[in-house]
Amino acid sequence: MTDGSEAVRRRVDAMFGEISRVLRVGGRYVCISLAQEHILAKVLDYFPSRGWMVRVHKLTDADEDKEQTSYFPVFVFVFTKFKKMANMTKVLEMCMYDDDKVTRVADEGEIVAAVHELQQYALVRQQLHTRSHVGEQMSLQLHAAASAQTPRYTLHVVDRPVAAGDAAFAIFIVPQGRATEWMFGSDAGRLQLAKQCGFRRVIVTTLHRDQHYEGLEAIKAELSAKVLELAPAGMPANTQVPFLSVGADIGRRTTVHQGHSELSGDFVVEDVETDAGLFRRLVFLSNQNVVQSEAKLVAVSKNNKKKRKSSGKLSIDTSYLSCQHHHYMVSGIAFVDAISADEKMEAVVVGLGGGALAMYLQQYCEVAVEAVELDPTILDVAVRFYGFTMSETLRVEVCDGLDYIRKLSKEGSKKHMVLLDVDSKDSSVGMSCPPASFVEREFLQTIYNVLHAKNGVLVLNLVCREEALRSLLIETVSAIFPLVYTARVPEEVNEIVYACRRDAATTQRPLPAALERVNAAATRNGAREKLTDVAELLDNLTLHGARAT
Incomplete structure (x- = not known):
């Protein structure tokens, strides 16, 4: 079967027909092949449809041949010939792995996948034996x-340039x-x-959540045997x-809840043990x-006159922001500039998740927050599993953030901050956060109108891997807002955009001092850790932008 053309398929059908004619029921046809795609498709269509049993083995002896090229x-x-009967269940088996275990499978697709x-x-093995893949x-x-x-x-096979003293290989x-x-x-x-x-090649191996180890x-x-081949x-x-x-050890991962969202599909809430807790x-x-x-879990202490002991229960540490880009987004308060002493800072947070960003702003920065979440299932998860609690200064609207x-x-409402922390479900574009509709010129102008004229700030979590698209976005924001900053988040793909309604000439407070005040306020209100490294x-x-300079 040199190809999948009609003439070749006719010849193959004729050969298979003769094999079927000369074999008695229970007889076997054995075929050794490299299983090219057109061959695999043909044999898995022909024989199961006629009631034959199919078993596929990988020939391990070929892998062990040291002289192979x-x-x-x-x-x-x-292929074992059976007499086809009405409503007969297909018998499909494979033995593909080193333990010689024969596995019954449900359909031909499983064999093709294997x-x-x-x-x-x-x-991959051949390519790795041919050359190094640095870069x-x-x-x-x-x-x-x-x-x-x-x-x-x-x-994940990671090759790096050879350096003096490096060992060759590790897993x-x-x-x-x-x-x-x-x-x-x-x-x-x-x-x-x-x-x-300190190795030239490292195989970084990750473990899957639906497996037991x-x-x-x-x-x-x-x-051992498999990775040595690499x-x-x-x-x-x-x-x-x-x-x-x-x-x-290999750490611990415990499933707390499994659920389904009509908007985002299946999800899991799990507790993961790391070096940091x-x-x-x-x-x-x-x-x-x-x-x-992500949220940090801490032990709940029970009151004891002599000493405080752990109750064995766990709670969410709302003062801990696990995502570095959330640290940078909260620091956007510093760009709001001075407000009067009797004025309450108000913010809209689009994208709730577990509620960490909204809760931190409300609890530790004394900001009145209106959170907007499109998916009611996510709000339920935030309340049940992330300690999210609504109050007079922390409200949630379940609706489209655009609307x-x-x-x-x-x-005619006016806010001091609008924070966009919403991801895109469209993987066809090079921007995974936010969705493109949130950074269209018309909507950015709408955000501009919602912000206070003297000190309103848009804080945008941006994840964009296409430089041309990123540059266009920054250019669009800069055409609307007089003062625009961006900050790359260390060790993350995120970049935070701070777009201010005021211009540089009207700034009343130096930015370094303003950032330090945000840090001090969070600590004063009970945050356990420093919010932001100001120098970093x-x-x-x-x-960005000519008007900013």
Whole structure:
């Protein structure tokens, strides 16, 4: 079967017909193949539709051939002739993994997925043996032997330039639930990790939430043979390869709640143990590499005359902002400039999540907050699992943020701050935060109208990987607002935009002093940690626009 053309398919059908004619019921046809796509599609369409049993094996002996010139896996198809009966269930099996376990699968798609995975792995393996891949990180998934559809591990191959004293190769196991952290979840972070570990090639391995792991030693035993195949060329076969991790175990991840949102799909609330403590995270399963909301859990103390003891219960530490970009967004208060002593600062926060940003502004910065959330399910999650509590100075509107800002504009309402912290569901554009409709010129003008004329500020959380699109956005904002700053958030993809209605000439308070006042106010109101490193923020700050200068 050299290709999938009509003439070739007719010849193949004729051959299969003769094989079927000469075989008795229970007889077997064995085919050894590289399982190219057109061949795989043909045999999995022809034989199951005629009631034959199908079993597919990966030929492991071919992988062990030290003289081989190709890494493409070889498959053995065994087709057993059954007499087809009405309503007969297809019998599909595969034996693709090193434990020789035969697995019954539900449909042909599972076999196709398993074959494609092994072919992709072989291709990556061949490329890694051919040359170093400094500057580009290859990723692949390993599946559990019992299921071809469930990834068990994700492997990121990180190569870095050769440096004196570096060892050749190591495997780094990321503790459960920490794959989204910058060090493990970004190319730049993984490259820094490899540098800190002192290896030229590191396989950064993440563990999946729907899998059970006995412990670090069990993972080592499971992965040793497979990851050694990804070692750099020329490394001796008997080399002892180190397994690295953070601490002595694989961490802990506990599912607190699983749910479904009509707007965002399935989600999970989970508690994850890290070096810095225990954190509660909200993750949408459609985008598992992004933590939607995170909060720190602390032990609740019970009163005791002699000493305070832990009650064993946990609560949300509302004074802890886990996202660095939230620190920078709260610091936007400093751009509001001076307000009168009897004036209450008012803000609109579009995008609630777990409510951390809105609660911090209200509790520790004495800001009256109107939070806007499109998804009622997210509000329920914030209340049930993140300690979110509404009050006279912290209200929530469940509606579209675009509509709410327009409503405020029509009513003539004025706010000191509008904070946009909402992500986009459209992955086709290079901007994942905010949605494009929030930065259209007409809507930005509406926000401008809602803000106080003397000291109103728009604070925008921007995540944009396309530089041309980012530049256009900054240009659009600068055409409306007289004074525009941006601040890159360290070790995050986020950038915060501060757009002020006033211009530089009317500023009453130096920015460094204003930032320090925000820090002092948060501490005075009970925040456990300093809000912002003022010197760092100022160092990351950029001024935009001709009017700003």
